[in-house]
Amino acid sequence: MAIVLSVSGSPSAASRTARLLRHLDARLADQGHDVIPLDVRTLPAEALLGADVTHPAIAEAAALFARADGVVIGTPVYKAAYSGLLKSLLDLLPQYALEGKTVLPLATGGTTAHVLAIDYALRPVLASMGAAHITPGWFTLDKDIAVGDDGTLLVASGTAEALTQVVDRFSAALGGVPRPALLAATG
Known part of the structure; x- marks a missing residue:
């Protein structure tokens, strides 16, 4: 199957x-x-903020992007934009680091006012980096994500169902979920 880098x-x-x-x-x-x-x-931080593309950790991160068939990009949304930390890394990658790759953008945030950050802030950057296919992303409200007493992640049911569909579409684009299984899952 595919190699997926989850960032x-x-x-x-x-x-x-x-x-x-x-x-x-x-x-x-x-x-x-x-x-x-x-x-x-x-x-x-010194390598990210100093734009040190020769730093071994940055070079290794770039190599992970190069190896991947698909990339999941997750970011919190601050002030209607993806995180500055993510921007720092994306700026250090080669211009076409996502060339030929399938990408799934995901975001989390405190208010629905940030929903469009995926499409208006993140998606254009991913496209400019050569992504072959950017699947529909998903914005999850912080209130829909909790951690149980045992450390397990608890996701509100409607959100969990939507995320399952988004992830399955991404997987199908990579060749991981047979189309009939995807159609049955989506009704």
């Missing part, structure tokens, strides 16, 4: 965005994809 652009160690991505990574892995998680916050 969290959240600067927070207790990030809902990262937790949601890792939850969705499990679904992609269950569908046969090799999923590689990347939390941008773990990259050296």
